[in-house]
Amino acid sequence: MDNPFVPTAGSTPPEIIGRHGLLDEFAYGLRVGSGAPGLLTIFTGARGIGKTVMLGGAEDLARDAGWAVISETATRGFMGRIGESMRQMANELGDTTPGRRITAVSAAGFSITTA
Structure with missing residues (x-):
């Protein structure tokens, strides 16, 4: 069986499903500032699992927060x-x-x- 998780070089899917908690925690960290646990997020996982997509989501949140x-x-x-x-x-x-x-x-x- 082929792996359904195919890397797409970080292209953003129409909806990030099941990961909003991680991004919410990162957004909270941006609001709280230095020392907030959410700012120390590391995304790991197998090829094609969505690490780059998550980094893109975090990047968008930071930019929207004025960073x-x-x-x-x-x-x-x-x-x-x-x-x-x-x-x-x-x-x-x-x-x-x-x-x-x-x-x-x-x-x-x-x-x-x-x-």
């Missing part, structure tokens, strides 16, 4: 790309958004918080 999001793949040059993306976001937020300033940069979470 600056960098989405990258851990391939050669990963750290350089992350650093460059952070530099560009910091410049954009600092230079082109009136009334906002960077109040925190998280190296572990690769996030920029603005006020």
Whole structure:
């Protein structure tokens, strides 16, 4: 029998079924902030189970909550790309958004918080 879980390179299905609890916990962590257990989420599983879809869902929640999001793949040059993306976001937020300033940069979470 063929495996029904076929990897689709993270393409988002029309509905994420049975996983809302995980995403709700992550969204709660975004609201609570530093130290919230939901922010320490690790998605693991067999090929095609939906890990990348879950990361995409978490990314959407973070973006909707006002976080600056960098989405990258851990391939050669990963750290350089992350650093460059952070530099560009910091410049954009600092230079082109009136009334906002960077109040925190998280190296572990690769996030920029603005006020």
